[in-house]
Amino acid sequence: MKLNKEKLETQVTDGVDERVKQANDSALAAVGIVSIFCVLISLLYRLYTDQNPLPDLISVVVMMITYTVVNSKNHIYDIPRSFTGKTLDTGTDKKSRKSRIKFYALDSLVFAAMFTVIDLVVDTKFSVSSAVLDVVIGFAVSMVIDYLLHEHTIKKYNKYIDTLENDDDEENE
Numbered sequence: 001m002k003l004n005k006e007k008l009e010t011q012v013t014d015g016v017d018e019r020v021k022q023a024n025d026s027a028l029a030a031v032g033i034v035s036i037f038c039v040l041i042s043l044l045y046r047l048y049t050d051q052n053p054l055p056d057l058i059s060v061v062v063m064m065i066t067y068t069v070v071n072s073k074n075h076i077y078d079i080p081r082s083f084t085g086k087t088l089d090t091g092t093d094k095k096s097r098k099s100r101i102k103f104y105a106l107d108s109l110v111f112a113a114m115f116t117v118i119d120l121v122v123d124t125k126f127s128v129s130s131a132v133l134d135v136v137i138g139f140a141v142s143m144v145i146d147y148l149l150h151e152h153t154i155k156k157y158n159k160y161i162d163t164l165e166n167d168d169d170e171e172n173e
Helices: 005-011 018-048 054-073 094-122 128-172
Strands: none
Touching: 018 054, 094 128
């Protein structure tokens, strides 16, 4: 078997083979997922046994902050997706914004309905007014959070895309 030295050299970047880098990234992702599950199981156990869940909550928050900081540093933006997996339009025009707001409303309604069903299952005292209040409050809170977080992400994404386009324009001149 003859080794194609030229092909091998093109795959090596900074002294690290691309396959090794990809394997390391996959391993780190797997470790992260296992860590999250362990912390969540510990959190549920602590809640079930009436122990202090604060250390696990802090771990979850630290993991979320780390994930957010690393993605932000690498300019990776979590653009919202529809229920079918299609990426929402990131345009700044009224039509794009209106379609995203419709999605946020539908997403919030689904969240509020699930929240209400869980509340009705857990709470043995059923009351129509309590269910309606759950839906209204759940919808409002979810809508505000979805709107603020996703629109902020889309704004950062559009700003980054604009800087890339400006860099391309400067290189072409």
